[in-house]
Amino acid sequence: MVEEKKQLTLVLGVIGADVHAVGNRILEYAFTEAGFKVVNIGVMASQEEFINAAVETNADAILVSSLYGHGEIDCRGLREKAIEAGIGDIKMYVGGNLVVGKQDWDDVKQRFLKMGFDRAYPPGTMPQEAIDDILEDFGLKQKC
Amino acid sequence: MVEEKKQLTLVLGVIGADVHAVGNRILEYAFTEAGFKVVNIGVMASQEEFINAAVETNADAILVSSLYGHGEIDCRGLREKAIEAGIGDIKMYVGGNLVVGKQDWDDVKQRFLKMGFDRAYPPGTMPQEAIDDILEDFGLKQKC
Amino acid sequence: MQLANKKLDWDQFLQIRQEVINSWPTGQEADLADGVAYQAQLPAKLRFAEKLEQAKQEGITLAQPRAGVALVHEHIELLRYLVDEGGADLLPTTIDSYTRQNRYNEAQAGIEESRTVGRSMLNGFPAVNHGLAACRQVVEAMSVPVQVRHGTPDARLLAEITLAGGFTAYEGGGISYNIPYAKDVPLERSIRDWQYVDRLVGYYEEQGISINREPFGPLTGTLVPPSISHSVAIVEALLAAEQGVRSITVGYGQCGNLIQDVAAIRSLEELxxxxxxxxxxxxxxxxxxxxxxxxxxxxxxxxxxxxxSWGAATAALAKATKVIVKTPHEAMGVPTKEANAAGIRATKQVLNMLKDQTMPETKELAAEVELIKAETRSILDRLLEFGEGDVAVGAVRAFQAGIIDVPFAPSRYNAGKILPARDYRGAVRLLDFGNLPFSEEIKDVHREKIGQRGKLEGRDPSFQMVIDDIYAIGKGMLVGKPR
Amino acid sequence: MQLANKKLDWDQFLQIRQEVINSWPTGQEADLADGVAYQAQLPAKLRFAEKLEQAKQEGITLAQPRAGVALVHEHIELLRYLVDEGGADLLPTTIDSYTRQNRYNEAQAGIEESRTVGRSMLNGFPAVNHGLAACRQVVEAMSVPVQVRHGTPDARLLAEITLAGGFTAYEGGGISYNIPYAKDVPLERSIRDWQYVDRLVGYYEEQGISINREPFGPLTGTLVPPSISHSVAIVEALLAAEQGVRSITVGYGQCGNLIQDVAAIRSLEELxxxxxxxxxxxxxxxxxxxxxxxxxxxxxxxxxxxxxSWGAATAALAKATKVIVKTPHEAMGVPTKEANAAGIRATKQVLNMLKDQTMPETKELAAEVELIKAETRSILDRLLEFGEGDVAVGAVRAFQAGIIDVPFAPSRYNAGKILPARDYRGAVRLLDFGNLPFSEEIKDVHREKIGQRGKLEGRDPSFQMVIDDIYAIGKGMLVGKPR
Known part of the structure; x- marks a missing residue:
């Protein structure tokens, strides 16, 4: 559980033309259960929608999902847009089936970290892993 | 069909401590149907049994099956025994699951050709292939 | 113009058609007479509808993969590989997600980048951007029929180009390609746009060219109770038939319980x-x-x-006319062609082994068939009441009212109130009925069966049970167990 | 001494035992009291019988591979891999073919050569040559129970060493490890030698150590009709029980037709x-x-x-207590450990998905159960007549007379007169009944079902049909079609 003093606000969404709604629903449930304030912008969210939602809600982090393989195209430039909007320091996480085809995960991860994401998750990651990472990144919990 | 003038005699058997009887039964049927005279010494046949049967029946070829992986040990020295028995020129064919584990077939084949076999067949060979080869080797039929 | 399940007037169709084919440059390439003439000269082996009808008569199940990449040459190579190395009986051309949203500019960028980096940056074949000639190139290079598979709420331009381009089957429908595939598209609009597609197919049919149409069965693909997907499939079949479609394939996505799955295919065909x-x-x-x-x-x-393999076995025992095949790379996203072919080979092995076997009638199977039929009739009959006898109007109103409700759908035009969960045998039941017009008798069956599971697991049915079920297969189970 | 199904006198057992343990140097290492003491301190997780009984109560199916290599260290590594990477519930130690024929000198040569060339030159683990300490090393390194699996007509020495060595289950029987595994061994001798093994297991049982015994179900593994393998399994179960065995697993090899396979497991347990x-x-x-x-x-x-996967599905639907797993390298012979683990993972995925499902009762299933029971009773009752009530004597005479007859068996003590073939649904039937004591009513069922297939294929039933059936699965079918 997040400590009492600060409830983190997360913007959650599925980027691009992606309509995978099941995982989005589960993530909303899991992050909410874990004590976060979740701003869920749902599926088919544009980069602008992520940035606007983060600015409007003064969010601590942006969580991007992409399940359909176009993640590489869709995510490019998101960090730059955040900088333009004056929230260049916001933590950004990305996860899912990020690329077309079976590719070496380390390569894929490096590509997304270079794009400006703080962490990237492969297919099959359980929500708890991201929850633990976020708590750790905000100094709220040691990872066991 | 084999031409009228000469019916080839084949000694057929499963070598070593191998008891696989199904393929042996099918080969007997297929070679007999194809017009050969088949001397089937059955399963668990020793090298001596192959040689003796070949000498006794004045056979044209020896057909060795091995399905259980010990073929490499069991077949070694068969050519030498044939030479000792005065039938050093007899054609020798071998086929089946000749070695333990999945190994490169070309390697396996070379090993058996070096042992003195004229041809070696991998798992899954249909009887017709061996029939055609034998007819070709004895100049009785062009392979199509 | 009021929405109604009525055959589109031809002049009106032609009027809309001008807008459609002018919405992107390649649209001009599609000509009706030329399309019909091209289709007419295709050999019988490339005709989807014929191959399906023959399989139905023989009582066998055909295997069809999903596949599509950004570039034409690579796409042809991929499809050929799936026939030569996989033994696919029917082929797909899966369309990329940008095209599905009519974002042809983004699709174009994906094509260019794919050329530059030397691998497909799109998750499918952007048929609209490639245009008519490329479609014909694909179709002509094949030895089996090819279907367009996508997820496009407004698929009119795609249909014009691909049908004139020689594809002989077209997946989708005004509900099944909207509710699970879009967020903001009104049902009224997507149904209307799909009436256009069906009218186009009906036109080809009138000219003697049978094009197969397939409402998308699995919807969101996650714990969808058979009666929900059956209702959608039947509504779309009725809408298609009214526009003159004559070859229709209704679909269903495996739930995992053998009895429920066999019952679903039987009841679907009968209903x-x-x-x-x-x-x-x-x-x-x-x-x-x-x-x-x-x-x-x-x-x-x-x-x-x-x-x-278990999916293949169920398809064979249920005697479905075709089965859509997954790949061993499924968890990793879009598969390599090798993995895709491997999935087909495993599937065909099982289909062949089971082609002479069927699931015999049993008490449990008959009960499940009756339950699915009763549920589906409840939904459809209330839908027809809502539409005052018109199935198109009824569909829009039924979704508004939650009379039909698809679990986990992204669309805001879907009520999203029902909650499915598995019972102790792994069959998909309902935990929350939302506004589904089920009788108390039907509801009691669901409650009892989920209740039995709750008892066995020592917990009250809840959303956590649903989450456990969603993760279950990935963890090697069908029914999600408490952690 | 006359053969009879009678518990071996202990003094007589001990007398034979001297010969047995003196037949190869490592035999001396086996001590009865020491063996019992060693078994008694093994943890519950290593006890085969207990794990099976628990699975039966829970109604789940356990997965067990086949595996064995020449050297101890490599064998341990292999078995551990199958648990860690495959998820095996039960382990085997498959014995090499030289040991099965008591050719310990050749096994020794195979061990030495394996050491030299750095890969296993034997198709299994030569437990006799390695001796007691090596067996215990294997057992202790495992986290699940280990069974000895082989094919040994005279398995007395192997049993002495492996049971004292801590193995908690032992496959085989006087018929099932002779007729399909030997050419020249008289049944009378192998039954007697297996009475010794069972008496040994019975002794352990008397000391509170339950050792599981498993007659080898599939026999020649090729088109064996259920009633044939059931008859052998039941005879061996009776022989084992008489010697004091208390944990018995009867087996059956998949024929491929779901109804026949489920009926076979049900009828086997009930009979x-x-x-x-x-x-x-x-x-x-x-x-x-x-x-x-x-x-x-x-x-x-x-x-x-x-x-x-289809085998796994059938096992789960039939609710067998365990399933013996094949590997994707099966056609190539002995598999790598990776391929072996892959087979287990695919199997366990299906077992888990189906663990809450069973095959419901149907008319066809009930009819098949009754047919198998009627056939098996015909054979067993005539066998008992032949033996004047004694099942051991009856077995020998029944094989002489062809009252039991195993298709494709290498043994000259088997009549080899029956000819099996598949019917049009893929179930294994009989084309030639040899001397099986079936009623005309039973025979008519077989004739009719094979006749239906002949009609469909437009050919008269013949040996060619049998050959086609044998090759069928390799070609992706269950029923062999005319070329």
Missing amino acids: AEEYLNRFGYQDVVLTTVFHQWMGGFPQDESKAFGVI | AEEYLNRFGYQDVVLTTVFHQWMGGFPQDESKAFGVI
């Missing part, structure tokens, strides 16, 4: 026939498609083969 | 219970084992996964 007859569409050739497991897959390829 | 009760062996814990497809396999690994 669709029943409703088509009731509305006077007597001359439709109806076939069925069974989708292998559409939910989460195990990461491990051997385990994935287990899931794939 | 075995029936005959054990009839002869007063009330305290036996009876479980079942289902062998995945034992015939020819497809070369292609994806297709092999299909065959494996």
Whole structure:
């Protein structure tokens, strides 16, 4: 559980033309259960929608999902847009089936970290892993 | 069909401590149907049994099956025994699951050709292939 | 113009058509007479509808993969590989997600980048951007029929180009390609746009060219109760038939429980026939498609083969006309062609082994068939009431009212109130009925069966049970167990 | 001494035992008291009988591979891998073919050569040559129970060493490890030698150490009709029970037709219970084992996964207590450890998905159960007549007379007169009944079903049909079609 003093606000969404709604629903449930304030912008969210939602809600982090393989195209430039909007320091996480085809995960991860994401998750990651990472990144919990 | 003038005699058997009887039964049927005279010494046949049967029946070829992986040990020295028995020129064919584990077939084949076999067949060979080869080797039929 | 389930007036169709083909440059390439002439000279081996009808008569199940990449040459190579190395009986051309949203500019960028980096940056074949000639190049290079598979709410331009381009089957529908595939598209609009597609197919049919149409069965692919997907499939079959479509394949996505799955395919075929007859569409050739497991897959390829093979076995025992095949890379996203072919080979092995076997009638199977039929009739009959006898109007109003409700759908035009969960045998039941018009008798069956599971697991049915079920297959189970 | 189904006198046992343990140097290492003491301190997780009994109570199916290599360290590594990476519930130690024929000198040569060339030159683990300490090393390194699996007509020395060595289950029997595994061994001798093994197991049982015994179900693994293998299994169960064995697993090899396979497992369990009760062996814990497809396999690994998964599905639906798992390398011979683990993972995925499902009762299933029971009773009752009530004597005479007859067996003590073939649904029937004591009513069922197939294929039933059936699975089919 997040400590009492600060409830983190997360913007959650599925980027691009992606309509995978099941995982989005589960993530909303899991992050909410874990004590976060979740701003869920749902599926088919544009980069602008992520940035606007983060600015409007003064969010601590942006969580991007992409399940359909176009993640590489869709995510490019998101960090730059955040900088333009004056929230260049916001933590950004990305996860899912990020690329077309079976590719070496380390390569894929490096590509997304270079794009400006703080962490990237492969297919099959359980929500708890991201929850633990976020708590750790905000100094709220040691990872066991 | 084999031409009228000469019916080839084949000694057929499963070598070593191998008891696989199904393929042996099918080969007997297929070679007999194809017009050969088949001397089937059955399963668990020793090298001596192959040689003796070949000498006794004045056979044209020896057909060795091995399905259980010990073929490499069991077949070694068969050519030498044939030479000792005065039938050093007899054609020798071998086929089946000749070695333990999945190994490169070309390697396996070379090993058996070096042992003195004229041809070696991998798992899954249909009887017709061996029939055609034998007819070709004895100049009785062009392979199509 | 009011929405109604009525055959589109031809002049009106032609008027809309001008807008459609002018919406992107390649649209101009599609000409009706030329399309019909091209289709007419295709050999019989490339005709989807014929191959399905023949399979139905022989009582066998055909295997069809999903596949599509950004560039034409690579796409042709991929499809050929799936026939030569996989033994696919039917081929797909899966369309990329940008095209599905009519974002042709982004698709174009994806094509260019794919050329530059030397690998497909798109998750499918952007048929609109490639245009007519490329479609014909694909179709002509094949030895088996090719279907367009996508997920496009407004698929009118795609249909014009691909049908004139020689594809002989077209997946989708005004509900099944909207509710699970879009967020903001009003049902009224997507149904209307799909009436256009069906009218186009009906036109080809009038010219003697039979094009197969397939409402998308699995919807969101996650814990969808059979009666929900059946209702959608039957509504779309009726809408298509009214526009003159004559070859219809209704579909269903595997839930995982053998009895429920076999019952679903049987009831689907019988119910669709029943409703088509009731509305006077007597001359439709109806076939069925069974989708292998559409939910989460195990990461491990051997385990994935287990899931794939079990789907194939169920399809064969249910005697579906075709089965849509998954791949051992499913958990990793878009598969390599090798993995795709491997999935087909495993599937065909099982289909062949089981082609002479059927699931015999049993008490449990009959009860499940009756339950699905009663549920589907409840939904459809209330939908028709809402539409004052018109199935198009009824569909829009039924979704508004939550009379039909698809679990986990992204669309805001879907009520999203029902909650499915598995019972102790792994069959998909309902935990929350939302506004579904089920009788208390039906509801009691669901409550009892989920209740039994709760008892066995020592917990009250809740959303956590649903989450556990969604993750279950990835963890090697069907029914999600408490952690 | 006359052969009879009578518990071996202990003094006589000890007398034979001297010969047995003196037949090869490592035999001296086996000490009865020491063996019992060693077994007694093994943890519960290593006890085969207990794990089976628990699985039976829970109604789940356990997965067990086949595996064995020449050297101890490599064998341990292999078995551990199958648990860690495959998820095996039960382990085997498959014995090499030289040891099975008591050719310990040749086994020794195989061990030495394996050391030299750095790969296993033997198709299994030569437990006799390695001796007691090596066996204990294997057992102690495991986290699940280990069974000895072999094919040894005279398995007395192997049993002495492996049971004192801590193995808690032992496959085989006087018929099932002779007729399919030897050419020249008289049945009378192998039955007697297996009475010794069973008496040894019975001794351990008297000391409170339960050792599981498993007659080898599939026999020649090729088109064996259920009633043939059931008859052998039940005879061996009776022989074992008389010697004091209390944990017995009866087995059956998949024929491929779902209804026949489920009916076979059901009828096997019920018939075995029936005959054990009839002869007063009330305290036996009876479980079942289902062998995945034992015939020819497809070369292609994806297709092999299909065959494996279908076997797993049948085992789960039949609710067998355990399933013996094949590998995607099956067509290539002895598999790598990776391929072996992959087969287990695919199997366990399917077992888990189906663990809450069973095959419901149907008319066809009930009819098949009754047919198998009627056939098996015909054979067993005539066998008992021949033996004047003694099942051991009856077995020998029944094989002489062809009252039991195993298709494709190498043994000259088997009549080899019957000819099996598949019917049009893929179930194994008989084309030639040899001397099987079936009623005309039973024979008519077989004739009719094979006749139906002949009609469909437009050919008269013949040996060619049998050959086509043997090759069928390798070509992706169950029923062999005319070329």
